[in-house]
Amino acid sequence: NAGVTQTPKFQVLKTGQSMTLQCAQDMNHEYMSWYRQDPGMGLRLIHYSVGAGITDQGEVPNGYNVSRSTTEDFPLRLLSAAPSQTSVYFCASSLTGTGHNEQFFGPGTRLTVL
């Protein structure tokens, strides 16, 4: 099992550019989520999905879109990048969205927006 994988590891964008952060898991997990981690603020939930075709907003969804067409993949799209989106982005998954399952995290994508 590769677990949770994320690409790219690093990315530099200019303000206004768009891009997609990729996330995939091979554990047949139903629940997937995206977080951003900023100094002094901990991890904050952006969007999450409880299964293919179902997504919902987290704490900080503005400026980000997601879709979940397959169980394995959960891409995060930045429509028009802003300097405030400079952060480290983590994708996570768990078997289900219920309270009984631990989360597994990917290695992260470090994004800089100039």
Next chain:
Amino acid sequence: KQEVTQIPAALSVPEGENLVLNCSFTDSAIYNLQWFRQDPGKGLTSLLLIQSSQREQTSGRLNASLDKSSGRSTLYIAASQPGDSATYLCAVKFGGQFYFGTGTSLTVIP
């Protein structure tokens, strides 16, 4: 909204010491609480998961306790080693979402 706090923000101890990290949360209606370790520039590694119906979980030198009524969890690390140096994060499952604390940065001095 759930708020998760971890105190202290940073901790430095000599090798061999037993230590306790604290995590508190404002709403006790949680499904579970999970402790993670994060090394610099890396992702999060799960250490322990405590369900809301449980009081504690143990793995090797780690022991995590949960007191839902008081909104607190502690992570006990026995006989600390330099390899334990990392940031430790707690997260609670509340509603459909996970809420994280800002972490405790631990340094174990040889």
